[in-house]
Amino acid sequence: MTRGAGSPVVVVGASLAGIRVVQSLRDHGYAGPIVLVGAESELPYDRPPLSKALMRSDAGPEYLVREDALAKLDIDLLLGVRATGLDLALKQVALDNGGRITYSSLVIATGSVPCSIPEWGSPPGVHYLRTFEDCVDLRGELTPGARLVIIGAGFIGAEIASTARGLGVEVTVLDNTRAPLTRAIGPFFAETTEAIHRDAGVDLYNEVSVAGIEGEDRVRGVRLVDGRFMPADAVLVCIGARPAVDWLHGSGLSLDDGVVCDADLSAAPDVYAIGDVCNYPNSLLGERMRVEHWSNAGEQATYVAKSIASGATGGGFGSLPFVWSEQFGYKIEVVGRPRHSDTVRLIEGSLQERRFLAVYERDGREVGAIAFNAASSMFRLRRRLLAELTAAHSLEGTGKK
Amino acid sequence: MSRIRIDLEKCQGYGNCVMAAPEVFDISDHGKVVVLDENAVDDATLRLAIRECPAHALELLE
Numbered sequence: 377m378t379r380g381a382g383s384p385v386v387v388v389g390a391s392l393a394g395i396r397v398v399q400s401l402r403d404h405g406y407a408g409p410i411v412l413v414g415a416e417s418e419l420p421y422d423r424p425p426l427s428k429a430l431m432r433s434d435a436g437p438e439y440l441v442r443e444d445a446l447a448k449l450d451i452d453l454l455l456g457v458r459a460t461g462l463d464l465a466l467k468q469v470a471l472d473n474g475g476r477i478t479y480s481s482l483v484i485a486t487g488s489v490p491c492s493i494p495e496w497g498s499p500p501g502v503h504y505l506r507t508f509e510d511c512v513d514l515r516g517e518l519t520p521g522a523r524l525v526i527i528g529a530g531f532i533g534a535e536i537a538s539t540a541r542g543l544g545v546e547v548t549v550l551d552n553t554r555a556p557l558t559r560a561i562g563p564f565f566a567e568t569t570e571a572i573h574r575d576a577g578v579d580l581y582n583e584v585s586v587a588g589i590e591g592e593d594r595v596r597g598v599r600l601v602d603g604r605f606m607p608a609d610a611v612l613v614c615i616g617a618r619p620a621v622d623w624l625h626g627s628g629l630s631l632d633d634g635v636v637c638d639a640d641l642s643a644a645p646d647v648y649a650i651g652d653v654c655n656y657p658n659s660l661l662g663e664r665m666r667v668e669h670w671s672n673a674g675e676q677a678t679y680v681a682k683s684i685a686s687g688a689t690g691g692g693f694g695s696l697p698f699v700w701s702e703q704f705g706y707k708i709e710v711v712g713r714p715r716h717s718d719t720v721r722l723i724e725g726s727l728q729e730r731r732f733l734a735v736y737e738r739d740g741r742e743v744g745a746i747a748f749n750a751a752s753s754m755f756r757l758r759r760r761l762l763a764e765l766t767a768a769h770s771l772e773g774t775g776k777k
Numbered sequence: 778m779s780r781i782r783i784d785l786e787k788c789q790g791y792g793n794c795v796m797a798a799p800e801v802f803d804i805s806d807h808g809k810v811v812v813l814d815e816n817a818v819d820d821a822t823l824r825l826a827i828r829e830c831p832a833h834a835l836e837l838l839e
Contacts, residue, residue: 396828399824399828400821400825403820403821403824403825404821422833424831438833670831671793671829671831674825674828674829675829678825698791698793700789700791700831707789709791751789751790751791751808752790752804752806752808755790755791755792755795755804755808758792758796759792759795759796759799762796
């Protein structure tokens, strides 16, 4: 008898990826036991609203599954429980409540955690944004006239800046790159992203470095390396996220920018990783990557669920990463994995009107796209790009990692 | 009677549903979802396509 046979499928991480793999397992006919372990005490909820609608209301989380549907899934749900270790030989997950669970298959879906710089200091009034609790803490500070300093002008920073300005908060944004969103979309759109911040009344500082966050009983403000001081009633640190894999150190799994997986999203026999933690070879884009976007969680969850339910693999996971953002009245969508060295070609609209569709080209091929308030056009392009990349991949043959 | 409930206000025309089940969904010229044939795929694929909507504009009535 194979070790672990008859044991449950154990899913560690009860957010989007975790709940989707559970739903997919049932949809694909897996009728055996499932244990879903989540560190947060909330039922699985959606994170994108945390920086948008939930940041400007008193509402509770937007749950991903209704309670009646959750009950039908027939899962053993362990909330407020953290996984602390993994024993591959025994096929056991150790929990912070002292328990150990033996698995037949393990799906690691622990997501990511916000990056922090401990050297900066962390007096009360410094916030991060990942969980619903974080959202509640931060939104309590967003009162008219309050001074919020946001460190990091990526998607989270920009969305909070936008939401906070809408609430009458005085917003300062500090970033060490050329312009907001540069890391994700490249420098071509710098003037546009800067302009939409400044037009909304954000005090924006690009290409600055933070030396520290000052204050003892309460945050007073942020000190830059160049000596300038930005007074603050509250500070949000949103400088990126790192995969939540600390609990896997020493397990024997390869950890390098996430859990290193093969084309079937497997890290070891009967062990899979999905979502923000998963570092895998994307067959469509021909490069290894870790994708922190919402859509990726569900797509990878389905792929792995099918593998577990059917016992057969699907020929390698590949997808065209997709991310959207709502900020300052604009809907921004990015497809693919743009590099700053890519050539940008505008194909519809213009930067001036702040309504456009542009493609990223690399080695003579379209590899991605970006849209500002051009959802219909983006959708058509995305469909075409996916078809082209799929066809190109098929021509190159299977067996390519 | 359709099994798919659509909230057109929530629909943003992202098209994840179409990517997942092009036989079932499409995006109209108005940039909103339309259902072509809800029986064109198996239940698992339909459920997946519905769940993939970032705007949660689709629901399967059961």
